[in-house]
Amino acid sequence: MSAPFRLPGRGLVDRGTELEFRFDGRSYTGHPGDTLASALLANGVHRVATGIEYGRPRGIVSAGVEEPSALVQIEAPFPEPMLQATTVELYSGLVARGLAGRGRLAPGPDPARYDAVHAHCDLLVVGAGPAGLTAALAGARDGQRVVLLDDQPQPGGSLLGSAETVDGRPGPEWAAGAAAELAGHPDVRVLGRTTAFGCYDDGFVLALERRTDHLGAAAPAGMSRQRVWRLRAGRIVLATGAHERPLVFADNDRPGIMLAGAARTYLHRYGVLAGRQVVVCTTDDSAYRAAVDLADAGATVAAVVDARPRVPEAWAEECARRGIEVRAGEVVTGTSGSERITRAHTVPYAGGQLNGLRRGIDCDLLLVSGGWNPVAHLYSHARGALRYDPARGAFLPDGELPGIRVAGSARGCVTLAECLADGARTVGQLPPPATEPVPEPTPGLVLWSVPDPSEQDGGAPRPRFVDLQRDATVADVLRATGAGLRSVEHVKRYTTIGTAHDQGRTSGVIASGIVAEALGVDIAALGTTTFRPPYTPVSFAALAGRDRGALFDPVRVTPLHGWHTAHGAEFENVGQWKRPRYYPLAGESMEAAVLRECRAARGSVALMDGSTLGKINVQGPDAGELLDRVYTNLMSTLKPGSARYGVMCGVDGMVLDDGTVIRVAEQEFLLTTTTGNAATVLDWMEEWLQTEWPDLRVTLTSVTDHWVTVPLVGPASRAVLAAVAPDLDVSNAAFPFMTWRDATVAGVPARICRISFSGELAYEVNVRGWEGLRVWEALLAAGEPYGITPYGTETMHVLRAEKGYPIIGQDTDGTVTPQDLGLGWAVSKKKPDFLGKRSFTRAENLRTDRKQLVGLLPEDPDLLLPEGAQLISGATLPAPPVPMHGHVTSSYRSAALGRTFALALVKAGRECIGDTIHVPLEDGVHPVLITDPVLYDKEGARRDG
């Protein structure tokens, strides 16, 4: 099936290959090199979409990213919402449909991969049109590292849509030659299908490369679909071109109304005649070229309607030669048609007024040109200022930004020769290529909106659309100004103009112009809305790149992880770590498993993987001094061979972390942190050391990953340790509580600390990471006669809670002091100062009703209080707000106590021990007894075995 509007012998598409696609349920064919828009036009399809607010038919307005109208939904190969038909490269098997304002997300996950790549260069050129190519050539010939980006699959920019020649060759051919030369330079990278979408400080540009979209189902499976280039450039040339401005008149939204330049692009680049019966309405010279080119291609150009009183003579002659009527001082004021334009209505126009009779001209294509807007988006992203140019009716880049140059039509250059020369000036004295002579330009006319004659005649006004995608009209703008709005930002928000894909590309300046006229103010002072990244829409997935799934956040595992997995551990996430939470036997519930693990620890022996505890090595002559300043208690008096529990506070006096400190040698300590806080504590200490106390001779080293740490817990732990460390005297006298020893365990060097987070006799066995599994298995083997049991974090929590040991971050929340936790004993009275000390005497800290850590025993010994439950005073629940006295921080079922228990922060809790307090839950208010936080072995008899 041949496409009726495809012209023989024209265009750059690959006619040797046919691509089948479906649109709105019908099958069509196109060629490689087509966009969905060009292929639809080749098949005579102009109606592509539907207006969101009024449901009016909508067509194809442009040939590029400025498209405000032809929004489509991709359905296959994979659903993608709301793409501009003008930016979708055609591929075989494409299934799309026109949209009525809203896109649809695929219900399932996207199978494609996305990626990011970093690159550095001396010169980054954005845009491979005439100015961009000469800029890149100049840089390349100068030996610079150059990156040239362009959003199209082939270089050339405006040359692709033009019959103009460069150096005597057709524009696309010259561009291909320039790109070939560039590709021959070793330090030049030319990236097609790559759109720069954001420009930031210090030469940083983000660009999206579409790698496989044009291949459809044939895309290689292993290749990322899109990738974000993070480019850092010494200098940037923005050769981003210009977008043609539409004209605003009544019923200016019908399919078949198109920008004049777009029709030229469809003709020259795609070999598509967008219509056979053409009317051109313009306010500047450029549209004449479209009229002439389309006439030469066989279209009947009924008239060029030029709003200016004086038309360009040279172009008028060209038109006359082709039998095209040129009407000076006339504008299109309205259109007829339903699915497509059938007639343009024109009225003589002078001095901003319509004056004369309306005439109709039959047509199937109305080309419009209201001048050109330089593409200043990236310049604006980089905080470049824009200034209004009254001659062009456009905002142009103003001033200079360090390292950024705007070149070509993006800077306001009009002719091809100017653009080529402007780009060439980027580096050195590159002589610009030659072009054909062009007629002397006639100044354009700035025309923000054409009056609606029916409104002038007192009839019902017709809609004059400013933003086609948002269905916002001139009347909407005037309503906004009538409501008292004076800022373009307010008008934008009131009318929604410029908030869709267009992002003001076609509508922004026009809206400003209409507002300025309505208010009688200078548009230069009024300004326009701000351009914000991204320049064109970028999919969420492309921005997320590879940082998804397991790569969203690194997973940290200990050297024993494989063993845990093999032995059925259930894991919990703690920070980035995976920690075994419990080890259920076949068919065993978590509750049963934890009770079993607890019984083993209290009754015989159990062991856990404690390797995730943060470990920081502190060395140097002033190591003790540093620790004295950051811990609330005294550390410098610790003897080598001994261990001490310590608490750290922020300067606000609130508990930051806790852990044990061992003194390895006179000038060396090893401290442990909670699993989640290891990096925080290291950073905290480094900050103080470097910024406050640089005189202290101390170095800090994170050694968390160096060690495998295994707490061996329970009355039988001594016997098990003795079995694997035959040379170590494990007696209480030789190896007392809160000391450590180096020894050989299972044949490897180990450091063993007699510390206990469970209240039981316990040894913390530390060995080098790579020897961890061997030692772990040796401990298991030695413990077998005692029924040694691995336990997870849940059991650890129960055991420590039975002893009233708080977990920082669970029993504290950033508002809790050491005193609140009952850790006043760990706060030095001797030291003149340490971090946080001064805050302890603030008014709030001296209150007697501060929340304090206590134990709770529900009256119902089987009631497991939910963690987070709030505590109230009475047995009945009054109307809210109900005064709250504290909350449950930890709550467990205890094997040792034979009942449930909890820890809580309670106002003046220590004074209330022995009192009953109440917990309102879904099923009623439950009485609980406030107790000392230590509920098991209060005398501490068990820790020595």
Added chain:
Amino acid sequence: MTPVNVEHPDFLWRNPDPAPGYDVVVVGGGGHGLATAYYLARNHGIRRVAVLEKGWLAGGNMARNTTIIRSNYLWDESAAIYEHALKLWEGLEEDLGYPLLFSQRGVLNLAHTLQDVRETRRRVYANQLNGVDAEWLEPEQVAEVCPIVNTSPDVRHPVLGATYQPRAGIAKHDYVAWGFARRADEYGIDLIQDCEVTGLDIRGGRIVGVDTTRGRIATGKVALAAAGHTSVLAAMAGLRLPLQSHPLQALVSELLEPVHPTVVMSNAVHVYVSQAHKGELVMGAGIDSQNGYGQRGSFHIIERQMAAALELFPVFARAHLLRSWAGIVDTTPDASPIVGLTPVAGLYLNCGWGTGGFKATPGVGWCFAHTVAHDRPHPYNAPFTLERFTSGALVDEHGAAAVAH
């Protein structure tokens, strides 16, 4: 077709020149400033009021936030003022006579770790006792409320549950501001745009006027409601505040068919996202750690944001980022605001709302107007003094309130 544009009133406000003097000058024509002016007139009969805005009305954070409204804060003080605000929201469309697109579609705050679960359940229990509707949802209930959330246990940070506040929701920020502005204008309050305050005239410890780019204005009461620029204004009165101003970014997608029925917030994965009435996904990104007044943030934060969004919402993969922007948020050490008197007589402070100012708009307007009218705090803002940083009586919502938005 579904009409997407609301019917705005024909007239919003006059554009008066400043008068020589007012009873009260509100500095900052954002949501808080406009609401304060409105309630000064409505609740206290004070109509000789000017709202001075250096740019265009509600063009700061009011135009840049992600419009989430909720009151499920942990601490009693916070819950009280935000719940007061939520109750006002529930009658605001009627009160202002403006379609605010207030939609009580609920907010989910997801929990991803066992500690998240403890903290968020603690918040639910506290909310319930404070009369704030809140409930705890298990993962399968989360999936019922919002089917597109990935509740699979196999993701990097699985959803272990969520708190849900059904009365929470969203509104259209611009329309809220315009609703207040229109009513304030009707009361005769002058809304003066393009009018930047350049000096505060203080004599004998009492404010007597303000200098502006549009001339001097005499007044005995100045109410600061300038969000990220509060420090700059306070410095004119010689006040140093515990505030730091940071860029906070947000973004929108194209219009999409309805896919997201509620509002989802996650602290651990750092996402907050809703789908506005027109269909665009509105999403907040992280705060830039460095101070900044530039109304622009760093793009790597947006990239990170997208990764987080796709972790929770795989279906968003091919939605498109259409526009991103930044506001300037003024943060305090305890993530709670400062609303009250200052050492300068007649100078009142409303600042430090950080990332949470929008939802408080009617509530803070109500309370701040009371504070200005009576020269003493309303009970709801009484805890939010400047003095709390000296006494230590902070209202520490860090970590306690999931993402603080």
Added chain:
Amino acid sequence: MQLIPCPWCGPREEAEYHYGGQAHIAYPEDPQGLTDEQWAQYVFFRDNPKGPFAERWLHNAGCRRWFNAVRDTATHRLLAVYRSGEPRPEVSSR
């Protein structure tokens, strides 16, 4: 994403750094001798200017050293970087 010149490593991506707030806030010589007001100023109050601001940065993913910078908070432009312990250089906002 800005390039921040670490005084030890040279220019590196912003994402490698950690922000540390206002610089040149010395820990008080004698905290116990301060009033609650003075102590609160140290703990909670920091300048928040719109314009040049001397602040601390940590090259977290690089040399892990703290240094100071003067940065214009209005434009985000870095005006100077200098090592900890060095005096704040005289710079004017560009």
